[in-house]
Amino acid sequence: MLSFVSAVGSVVLGTLAHVGGVFKLLVQTLFWLVIGPFKKKPPSRKNIFAQMVFSGVNSLIIVFFVALFTGIVLAMQSAYQLAQLGAVMYVASLVAVSMARELGPVLTALVVAGRVGAAITAELGSMKVTEQVEALQSLALNPVRYLVVPRFLALVIMLPCLTIFSDLMGMLGGYLVGVFNLNINSGMYINITLKFLTLKDIYTGLIKSVFFGMIIALIGCYMGLNTKGGAEGVGRATTVSVVTSFILIILSDCVLTGIFYFSNM
Amino acid sequence: MQEKDVIVEVKDLVKTFDGRTVLDGVNLKLRKGETTVIMGGSGCGKSTLLRHIIGSYVPDSGSITIFGKEITSLEESEFDKIRKKFGMVFQNSALFDSMNVEDNLSLALREHTELAEDIIKIMVKMKLELVGLRGFEKLMPSALSGGMRKRVGLARAIAMDPEIIFYDEPTAGLDPIVAGVIDKLILDLGKKLQITSIVVTHDMKSVFSVADRIAMLYEGKVIAEGTMEEIKHSKDPRVQQFITGSPDGPIKFFMDSGGYLEELTK
Numbered sequence: 274m275l276s277f278v279s280a281v282g283s284v285v286l287g288t289l290a291h292v293g294g295v296f297k298l299l300v301q302t303l304f305w306l307v308i309g310p311f312k313k314k315p316p317s318r319k320n321i322f323a324q325m326v327f328s329g330v331n332s333l334i335i336v337f338f339v340a341l342f343t344g345i346v347l348a349m350q351s352a353y354q355l356a357q358l359g360a361v362m363y364v365a366s367l368v369a370v371s372m373a374r375e376l377g378p379v380l381t382a383l384v385v386a387g388r389v390g391a392a393i394t395a396e397l398g399s400m401k402v403t404e405q406v407e408a409l410q411s412l413a414l415n416p417v418r419y420l421v422v423p424r425f426l427a428l429v430i431m432l433p434c435l436t437i438f439s440d441l442m443g444m445l446g447g448y449l450v451g452v453f454n455l456n457i458n459s460g461m462y463i464n465i466t467l468k469f470l471t472l473k474d475i476y477t478g479l480i481k482s483v484f485f486g487m488i489i490a491l492i493g494c495y496m497g498l499n500t501k502g503g504a505e506g507v508g509r510a511t512t513v514s515v516v517t518s519f520i521l522i523i524l525s526d527c528v529l530t531g532i533f534y535f536s537n538m
Numbered sequence: 539m540q541e542k543d544v545i546v547e548v549k550d551l552v553k554t555f556d557g558r559t560v561l562d563g564v565n566l567k568l569r570k571g572e573t574t575v576i577m578g579g580s581g582c583g584k585s586t587l588l589r590h591i592i593g594s595y596v597p598d599s600g601s602i603t604i605f606g607k608e609i610t611s612l613e614e615s616e617f618d619k620i621r622k623k624f625g626m627v628f629q630n631s632a633l634f635d636s637m638n639v640e641d642n643l644s645l646a647l648r649e650h651t652e653l654a655e656d657i658i659k660i661m662v663k664m665k666l667e668l669v670g671l672r673g674f675e676k677l678m679p680s681a682l683s684g685g686m687r688k689r690v691g692l693a694r695a696i697a698m699d700p701e702i703i704f705y706d707e708p709t710a711g712l713d714p715i716v717a718g719v720i721d722k723l724i725l726d727l728g729k730k731l732q733i734t735s736i737v738v739t740h741d742m743k744s745v746f747s748v749a750d751r752i753a754m755l756y757e758g759k760v761i762a763e764g765t766m767e768e769i770k771h772s773k774d775p776r777v778q779q780f781i782t783g784s785p786d787g788p789i790k791f792f793m794d795s796g797g798y799l800e801e802l803t804k
C-alpha cells in the first residue's frame with residue numbers, strides 16, 4: 274500500500290518537475306526572443322530561415338494530402354446527413370466552417386507534431402547525448418537562444434501559415450465533392466461558402482494554431498534537451514515528445530474552443 | 539620564485555552521482571601561463587572535474603573561482619563572459635554534426651565578434667593549419683576519422699584565442715607523430731602566449747613533455763600535486779605505480795581473488 278502511494282507520488286512529482294521545466298524553457302525562450310535583440314544577441318537569421326523552410330515549406334505536401342482528403346470525407350459524410358433534410362448545398366458552409374474553426378488547425382498541428390516535433394527532439398536529443406549542447410555552452414552560446422528560439426519562432430510563424438493552406442485545401446476537397454458529385458453549381462458553392470464563413474471562424478482557428486505551434490516547439494525542444502542515455506534515450510525521448518504534444522494539442526484545443534464558445538467568439 | 543596570479547581555483551569540490559561519490563573534496567590551483575596535467579585512472583572523475591569548471595555540472599558543495607569570480611552561483615550571462623575567455627577540448631570531440639569543419643570553427647567568431655567574413659575564413663585556416671588539417675574546411679564531421687575529429691575539436695577550442703584551455707585527453711587515439719605535434723602545440727600555446735591550461739591525459743610521454751605541474755586524482759581527491767620533478771620523485775607508491783604503469787601496487791585493478799571466486803560461484 275505504502276509502495277503504491279509512493280509510486281503515485283513519485284509519478285506526480287516527476288510530472289510536476291517536467292511542467293516546471295517546460296514553463297522555465299518558455300520563459301527563457303521569450304526572454305531571448307524579446308530581450309535578446311536589445312542586448313545585441315538576436316537569434317541568428319540563417320537558423321530561423323532554415324527552420325522555417327524545414328518546418329513550413331517541407332510540410333506542405335503532407336498537409337496538402339491530409340487536408341484535401343479530410344475535406345472530401347467531410348463533404349461526403351455531411352452530404353449523407355444533409356440530404357435527409359434536403360439541404361445538400363449547405364455542405365459548402367459546413368466544410369468551410371469546420372475546416373477553419375477546428376479541423377484545419379488541429380489536423381495540421383498533429384501532422385506537424387509528428388513530423389517536425391519528432392525531428393526536433395531527435396536532433397536536439399542526439400546533440401545532447403554527444404555533448405554538443407555542452408560544447409555550445411562552452412563556446413558561450415546559450416542553447417536556448419541558439420537552438421530553441423529559431424525553432425520556436427519558425428513553428429509559431431509557419432503553423433498558422435500551414436493552417437491557412439490546410440483550410441483552403443480542405444475547402445477544395447469539399448468543393449470537388451460538391452460540384453462533381455452533388456452537382457451543386459460551382460458559383461453557388463463558392464457563394465454559400467463565403468456567405469457563412471466569417472472572419473471569426475478563421476482567426477479563432479489561427480489563434481489556436483499559434484498555441485499549437487508553441488506547444489510543439491517547446492515540448493520538442495524540452496524533451497530533446499533533457500535526453501539521457503545514448504541512442505536508446507533519443508528514441509524514447511522522441512516517442513514521449515510526440516505523445517505529449519498530441520495530448521497537449523487536443524487538451525488545449527478543448528480549452529480554447531471552450532473559451533471561444535463561452536465568450537461568444 | 540614569485541607567486542603568479544591564480545587564475546582558476548577549485549576548493550573542496552564534492553559531486554555525487556546517484557549515491558556514488560565521484561569527486562570528494564578536490565582542491566586545485568592554476569596559475570597564469572602554467573600547464574597543469576591531471577592524471578588519474580579511468581573513471582576517477584577527471585572529465586567530471588572539467589565539466590564542473592566549465593559550468594556544465596553544478597557541484598554538491600565546494601567552490602570554483604575563475605578570474606576571481608565564484609562561478610557556481612554566477613548568473614548565466616555573467617558566466618558567458620568568462621566562457622568567452624576559455625576553450626574546451628572534449629574527450630569525444632563533440633563537433634557540431636550539422637556543420638562542416640569551417641562552420642564548427644567559425645561559429646563562435648561569427649556570434650561573438652564583428653569580424654568580416656573573409657577575416658574569419660583566414661583565421662579558420664590558420665587554426666586548421668596549426669592542427670595539420672588545412673584543406674579539410676568543407677568536410678562534415680561524419681566524414682572525419684576519430685583523430686581528425688579530435689584535432690578539429692582542438693582547433694575549435696582555440697578559435698577565439700582563449701586565455702584558458704581545458705584539454706580532455708587531447709592526444710588519446712592519435713598516432714605518435716601527430717600526438718607529438720599536438721603536445722608541442724600545447725606547449726607553445728602555454729609558453730609563447732601565456733595561456734593557462736589543464737591537460738587531462740594518461741599518456742606519460744605527453745605528461746612529461748607538456749606539464750609545468752602535475753596533479754594526481756585518486757578516489758575523488760588530489761593525492762599529489764607538484765612540479766614535474768616533485769612528482770617524479772614522489773614517495774607515494776600510488777603515484778609511482780601510475781607513472782610506471784605497473785599492475786602490482788597499492789592501486790588495485792582486480793578485486794581480491796577470493797572475492798572474485800565467491801562472486802562467480804554465488
Ligand SMILES: Nc1ncnc2c1ncn2[C@@H]1O[C@H](COP(=O)(O)OP(=O)(O)OP(=O)(O)O)[C@@H](O)[C@H]1O
Binds near residue numbers: 583584585586629
Ligand atoms: N552524468 C553522469 N551520471 C552518472 N554518473 C556519471 C555521470 N558523469 C560521470 N559519471 C560517473 O563519474 C565517474 C567519473 O567519470 P569521468 O567521465 O569523469 O571519468 P574520467 O576520469 O574522465 O575517465 P576516463 O579517463 O575514462 O575518461 C564515472 O564513474 C562515471 O560513471
Ligand SMILES: [Mg+2]
Binds near residue numbers: 584585586629706
Ligand atoms: Mg574522461
